[in-house]
Amino acid sequence: MDMAVIAYIAYLLVAVPLTVWVARTLGANGVHFIKDVFAGDEQLAHAVNKLLQVAFYLLNFGFVALWLRVGTEVTDARGVFETVAVKIGAVLLVLGVLHVINVVVLNAFRKHAHVDARTLATLEPPQRPQAHGARTQ
Numbered sequence: 001m002d003m004a005v006i007a008y009i010a011y012l013l014v015a016v017p018l019t020v021w022v023a024r025t026l027g028a029n030g031v032h033f034i035k036d037v038f039a040g041d042e043q044l045a046h047a048v049n050k051l052l053q054v055a056f057y058l059l060n061f062g063f064v065a066l067w068l069r070v071g072t073e074v075t076d077a078r079g080v081f082e083t084v085a086v087k088i089g090a091v092l093l094v095l096g097v098l099h100v101i102n103v104v105v106l107n108a109f110r111k112h113a114h115v116d117a118r119t120l121a122t123l124e125p126p127q128r129p130q131a132h133g134a135r136t137q
Contacts, residue, residue: 003074007083014084015064015091019057022095026102027053033103037110056098063094 027049034052035045067087074083 003076003080004070004083007070007074007080007087008068010080010084011068011087012064014088016061018088018091019060019064019095022099023053023056023060026056026099030102030106033106033110037106052102056102059098060091060095064091067091 030052031045031049034049035042038044038048067090070083074080
C-alpha cells in the first residue's frame with residue numbers, strides 16, 4: 001500500500017474522532033454559557049447551541065477534507081508520522097481558533113445583553129397619559 005494512503009487513513013482516524021469529541025464537549029458545556037447569554041431562555045440556548053455545533057462540524061470537517069492532500073511524496077514510516085503530525089497540529093489549531101472566536105462572540109453578546117438590562121433597570125416606568133378633561137394638581 002502507498003505510504004501516502006496510510007498517512008491519509010491515519011490522519012482521518014485521528015482528525016474525525018477528535019473533531020467529534022471537541023464538538024460534543026463544547027456543546028455539552030457551552031449550553032450553560034449560551035443560556036446566560038440569552039438571559040436564561042433554555043429553549044433558545046439549546047437551539048443556538050445546536051446551530052453552533054453544526055457550524056463547527058461543517059467548518060472543521062471542511063478543513064479536514066481540504067487539508068487531506070499530501071503535497072510531498074511520503075516514502076517511509078517516518079514520513080507518515082511527520083505528515084500526520086503536521087496535519088493534526090493544523091486541525092488542533094483550527095479547532096482552538098474556532099473555539100476562541102466562538103467564546104469571544106458569545107461573550108460580546110452576553111456583555112451587550114447585561115448592559116441593556118442595566119440600562120432598562122435605571123429607566124423610570126412610562127407615565128400613563130391622563131384622560132381628556134382630567135385635572136392636574
